[in-house]
Amino acid sequence: MELALSLGDGSPKGFPFLHKSEKMSSRSKDEELGFCMGLGRPSEGDNEGRKEEMLLRNINEKRGSLDPPLQLDLLPFSPVPRTQTSNSSFGFPWLSQNLASVAVATEPVSSCGPVKVLELNRRLSRVEEVDEGGAISSLSPISPVSSFHMDYTLNRNGRIMGKRDFEGAIIMGHNNNNESEDRGGSSRGSDDEENGSGNSRKKLRLTKQQSAFLEESFKEHCTLNPKQKLALAKQLNLRPRQVEVWFQNRRARTKLKQTEVDCEYLKRCCEALTEENRRLQKELQELRALKAPQPFYMQLPATTLTMCPSCERVVSSSTSASATATAPPSTTMTTNVAPASANGAANTTLSLAKSNLFPFSPAQIQAQKAAS
DNA sequence: GCTGATATTAATTTTACGTCA
DNA sequence: AGTGACGTAAAATTAATATCA
Numbered sequence A: 001m002e003l004a005l006s007l008g009d010g011s012p013k014g015f016p017f018l019h020k021s022e023k024m025s026s027r028s029k030d031e032e033l034g035f036c037m038g039l040g041r042p043s044e045g046d047n048e049g050r051k052e053e054m055l056l057r058n059i060n061e062k063r064g065s066l067d068p069p070l071q072l073d074l075l076p077f078s079p080v081p082r083t084q085t086s087n088s089s090f091g092f093p094w095l096s097q098n099l100a101s102v103a104v105a106t107e108p109v110s111s112c113g114p115v116k117v118l119e120l121n122r123r124l125s126r127v128e129e130v131d132e133g134g135a136i137s138s139l140s141p142i143s144p145v146s147s148f149h150m151d152y153t154l155n156r157n158g159r160i161m162g163k164r165d166f167e168g169a170i171i172m173g174h175n176n177n178n179e180s181e182d183r184g185g186s187s188r189g190s191d192d193e194e195n196g197s198g199n200s201r202k203k204l205r206l207t208k209q210q211s212a213f214l215e216e217s218f219k220e221h222c223t224l225n226p227k228q229k230l231a232l233a234k235q236l237n238l239r240p241r242q243v244e245v246w247f248q249n250r251r252a253r254t255k256l257k258q259t260e261v262d263c264e265y266l267k268r269c270c271e272a273l274t275e276e277n278r279r280l281q282k283e284l285q286e287l288r289a290l291k292a293p294q295p296f297y298m299q300l301p302a303t304t305l306t307m308c309p310s311c312e313r314v315v316s317s318s319t320s321a322s323a324t325a326t327a328p329p330s331t332t333m334t335t336n337v338a339p340a341s342a343n344g345a346a347n348t349t350l351s352l353a354k355s356n357l358f359p360f361s362p363a364q365i366q367a368q369k370a371a372s
Numbered sequence B: 001g002c003t004g005a006t007a008t009t010a011a012t013t014t015t016a017c018g019t020c021a
Numbered sequence C: 001a002g003t004g005a006c007g008t009a010a011a012a013t014t015a016a017t018a019t020c021a
Helices: A020-024 A028-033 A048-062 A084-090 A099-103 A113-124 A146-153 A163-178 A191-195 A208-220 A226-236 A240-291 A295-299 A362-371
Strands: A128-130 A136-138 A303-307 A314-317 A331-335
Touching: A208 A226, A208 A240, A226 A240
Parallel strands: none
Antiparallel strands: A128 A136, A303 A314, A303 A331
């Protein structure tokens, strides 16, 4: 899937979040993945993952035990309605503005909160350059570059960061400045670390805005081509490598969640089958109990019971019954009522698609016995 | 306010695979 | 057809950070 990158020339937009219909036909790879996760963006808080999980579990619990496996709806092709309210709560630009204009780094974006923050951060860095990977980096030694300044301004909880946070942000920003370039697009190695100070890696915490933006992008496409990666990195003031890593981790989380859902489903299947097995065993015991003291059945030939799938009526006939010759496909149950023996269970062959529809209740058997 | 346990997640490493010259 | 370089995804892991009791 190739997406054109718009740099303000009016060409197709790099991240057409709102142009889903055009892309639906070209998402064969994503569709083959076959899982989607319903990720409604929470309007507040930062426990998105936990909320997602709880929501999924609640949904699972409400579902029937043998429903098809729940699919996590995470991917762009899923018809997840995006309410205007939730989007507006973050004030994301991609729903109300031409995203291409956001992608143009030099164009100030006037509008709601997060965009202002992004723009402010950009202006705070004294010197900017676009590195090989297209990411904007600052040459200012201690400038609160890019996302780090946003970390300093507003942490994940939305509170103002304290001294410790601020210092951390400065340190991270500093290190980030030193590791000036993405590794030429390669995902191997750790050249960044070599350029940084010391051998301890500093960990960036993405802001809510950045995370939400990446989430939104992930809904559109769970993998990125280089152009998309560069565009995203540019928009978020991150290095392309960081965007790439985020998507890798996001895919891993998605898979993990889907695995959990699948596991839960299989567990329910197992429980249901165990219960069914228990019920059948009990039924079998009841039948044996009825058979044992009554030699009447020993005189009967093997009987073929044909069950009509539509009306679920049972037609009883002898072994060479002709009734089945013209009958439509049906559930056939052959019961060999041979003399009860130690291995009586083996003689009783039940091929029941609907095992709970065993035609004869004990009362019916008693009545038949009395009639004869 | 400090501390330890735990959860989350950014980042790294390794491996494998596909593409291309 | 074989080969090496390159890019990327997946999986496993590490480690920084946040949260909570």
